[in-house]
Amino acid sequence: MRRMTRVHFTKMHGLGNDFVVLDARETTLPAIDARVARALADRRTGIGCDQLILLEPSDAADFRMRIFNHDGGEVEACGNASRAVALLHGSAASVETGGGVIRVEPTDSGATVDMGEPRFGWDAIPLAYGMDTALMPVGWDGLDQPGAVNVGNPHVIFFVEDTDAVPLDRMGPGIETDPLFPERVNVNVATIVSRTHIRLRVWERGVGLTRACGTGACATAIHAMRRGLVEREVTVTLPGGDLTIAWGEDNRMLMTGPATESYRGSFAWSDFA
Structure with a gap:
């Protein structure tokens, strides 16, 4: 695996929900934490995005997708990012996420994503206490x-x-x-x-x-x-x-919609670490 201090990224969006995608499937990157994710996502002093997406090797799927929100918190799933990643990958693939393994497939105008099965149990949401999640008394x-x-x-x-x-x-x-x-x-x-x-x-x-x-x-x-x-x-x-x-x-849920690559660039890791 080749190490590098200058990191390449792809800026993408799905219906205006925008992402900075870092591809670490073949190139080892330094560890990303909440502070680095926030710095890269900052629209004034960083690259700017709603979510930072990190692609990594996976033993459970073709590759793994990690998702960091604008505030630096890591989350389990992002449907728009999944379509963007399908476009970037260029062919049908299984993708490991924090919410489970999903399948993505590019289309002429974007991608279709098999988002898996919905969960309705109060403890699967999760809620702090039990109630009917179809009509919540709150x-x-x-x-x-x-x-x-x-x-x-x-x-x-x-x-x-x-x-x-x-x-x-x-x-x-x-x-x-x-x-x-x-x-x-x-x-x-x-x-x-x-x-x-x-x-x-x-x-x-x-x-x-x-x-x-x-x-x-x-x-x-x-x-x-x-x-x-x-x-x-x-x-x-x-x-x-x-x-x-x-x-x-x-x-199973299928989501279909557009995704777009905006531009590509690179940055010095030391500027954000």
Whole structure:
């Protein structure tokens, strides 16, 4: 394995949710911790991104994907990053993540990702105590009776008449860090437009308001399907664009949507270590 002090990166995005991707599958990189991830993600003094993505060798899959949020915290899954990584890899592959092994496959305009099976148990979200996750008897300032789904990371979903009318930038931080969610939570507010169309905004834990969240689109669609509000395949419209989410009879979630490479560059590791 070849060592290097200047590190190459690829800047990518999925519907405006942007990533810095470091490929350590064949080149050994120094250890990445929360401090380094925050420094690289900083939009004023670093490269700038919502998430830092690290690709590594894996014994369980074709390769491993680690995900660091803008605040430096490592998380289990990122649907938009999975599509970006599929595009970068260039062919179908199995990918080990903190939330389990997923499968990715490039398409003409992006990628399809098999996101695995959703989990609904209160202890799988996780919540601090037991309750029905399909209709939770809790609320915050007019947002009430949400559902919760773990799709590799935890999500809480509120159905509202107008998703744009919810002050998510104000309410998101309090819900994300509520003691009900011991690992914090991603906050989704959604409007059911029709049986095949959902509009969605997401407060992403460790990131904040985001133009797109692939796992949020999956969680919201699955919760709507579970409640019988939509069909088993829907279009989810986020501020950054559309994703297609399907929930198969085999209980697996398929997410399809665009991904884009923005540019490539390099940096001196010593500038951020």
